[in-house]
Amino acid sequence: MPRPAIKVRPELAICEHCDSVHRRLPLERGEAADCKVCGATLYRRPMLDLDAMLALAAAALIVFVLANAAPLxxxxxxGTTTRGWLLTLVATTWTSGVGAVSAIVIGTVFLFPLAQITLYFYVxxxxRLKLPAPQFVNAMHWLRRLRPWSMVQVFLIGTLVSIIKMSHLASVQPEPxxxxxxxxxxxxxxxxxFELRELWVLREEAQQA
Ligand SMILES: [Zn+2]
Known part of the structure; x- marks a missing residue:
């Protein structure tokens, strides 16, 4: 027997802390609505508009390419000078027998961030182009799954610590x-x-525009 379709009620907001249901009120940019029952933040209107977020995602995509194309x-x-790119450093780690480390780095610093930025850009x-919902929902699911696995900041701190430690043994210069x-x-x-539900708000705003 087919399951009954559940109707989406975008005019309502459910508090994820106490499960109480509220009617949504229009907010100014950057404003947040609090739950009347428990005081937790119920929803907020994003500080940036859709075009600004799109510009941010496009900038991230360009900088990602530059970060991987330029040596680190x-x-x-x-008497020998060696230049290290992210992918050559990963390859060196792989051939020196610590394949697990290179697999973690390639996932958390290259593949997952690339997928994350591409999904942000797509969503x-x-x-912006008011594309139909199914692709949007799939992309949002993947974005939620991938977000915790992108660890560019951990890699950056690790690399800086390594440079400082190695500076006693060799001359190490940071590159672009x-x-x-x-x-x-x-x-x-x-x-x-940005919370992912704020993207739903941006989408609703774009659909109504
Ligand atoms: Zn509440």
Missing amino acids: VTMESG LLAC GLWAFGVLTILLTALGT
């Missing part, structure tokens, strides 16, 4: 790729501050 560090030791573009990873960390943090 240059090392000088015993925001889908809002490392600065690009710094900028990427800021952009990903900015994108990550």
Whole structure:
């Protein structure tokens, strides 16, 4: 027997802390509505509008390419100079027998952030172009799953610590790729501050416009 379809009620908001149901009121940009029962934040209207978020995602995509195309560090030791890109460093780790480490790095610093940024870009573009819901919902599901697995900031801190430690053994110079990873960390943090349900609000705003 087919299950009955549940009707979506966008005019209502449920408090995720106490389960009470509220009628949504229109908010100004950056404003938040609190639950009348428990005082928790119920929903907020994003500080940035759709175009600004889209620009942020596009910037993250460009900086991601630059961060991976440019070398991260240059090392000088015993008269030889070695330049290290993220992917060459991962390949070196792989061939030195610590495949698990390279697999973790390639996932958390390359694949998951790339997928995350692409999904953000797609979701925001889908809002902008008013694309139908099924693809949007799938993309939102994947975005929720992937968000915890993107660890560019952990990698950046780890690399900086390694550079400081290695500076006793060899001359290590940071290169543009490392600065690009710094900028990427800021952009990903900015994108990550938006709750996914705020994207639904942006989508509804775009649909009504
Ligand atoms: Zn509540």
